[in-house]
Amino acid sequence: MDARRLVLALLAALVVAAGAVFAVMKWSGYGKQGPDTKDVLAAARPIPAGSVLTKEDLTNIKWPVNLPLTGTVTKGIDDMVKDQRVVLYPLDIDEPILEHDLAMPGSGVGLVTKIPNGMRAVSVRSNEVVGVAGFLYPGSHVDVLATFRPEGNASPLTQTILQNVQVITAGQRSQPDAQGKPEAVNVITLLLDPVDSEKLILASTQATIQFVLRNGADTATSVTHPVSADEMMGGNPAKKVTEVAQQVPVRRVQPRQERKEVQAPKTDESVTVEIYNGEAKSVQKFPSGSVPK
DSSP states (O other): OHHHHHHHHHHHHHHHHHHHHHHHHHHHTTTOOOOOEEEEEEESSOBOTTOBOOGGGEEEEEEETTSOOTTBOOSOHHHHHHHTOBBSSOBOTTOBOBGGGBOOTTSSGGGGGGSOTTOEEEEEEOOTTTTGGGTOOTTOEEEEEEEEOOTTOSSOEEEEEEEEEEEEEETTBSSOOTTOOOOOOSEEEEEEOHHHHHHHHHHHHHSEEEEEEEOTTOOOOOOOOOEEHHHHTTOOHHHHHHHHHHHSOOOOOOOOOOOOOOOOOOOOOOEEEEEEETTEEEEEEEOTTOOOO
16 A cells, blocks of 8 residues: 555656646747748958948848848849949948948949049040940040130141040949940049049030040050141141141240350550651650640
């Protein structure tokens, strides 16, 4: 009888222990799966502000769905690299990248990263004709022609002032259209050195400029001369250019000569007196002011 009671007590203890373990496991969430997650674009390494995103800068991390994250980037890594998005604020490693952390595509913020040291980005007005019917894209190479009327010359001239210049933006686009569609834009931005920048600004204010599209692989520079309206009608180009050059007033500066002091020749201050004694004649000289009276 005692043995039977002992067995029942042991069974009861096991049941109570099992119930306690089950309650603890349920309360602690043991064995329960974690929350649902989604892939979120994040920084693979610290990224300073002003950087253009590269493939090495980006990674995907798991982010809990139940933790709201507003403004996450929906594009993949390859698309972000293709868009060349620019970072506005510094990002730490594994920090989710949000839309407000990046400049909008085509906003021009990333333009400064395309300007090499010693170069300048110069924008000039354009239209459908000047812009080669809308076929100027970022990365195109052009020559710049200026048409002007020299002072004192009735015939206008056209001169190539810049050659093999790179277009870095067309309108607000800093990337060419993927399908190559033409687009009329109001502003073209060119990459120039400081001296050529001055030439372009002067031509844009004092002349009419025209872009001439060229093959990007053609880097040769041609020797050109101004073309006048007379030459366009079959005149002599060399003669016309010479005539124009002769009409331009040139100020000639004579070299400065050293001033020399010139002394007047010394004069004889003595007085000559001729003395006649009969037929004899004699000449005597006396100092000025000492002639006997």
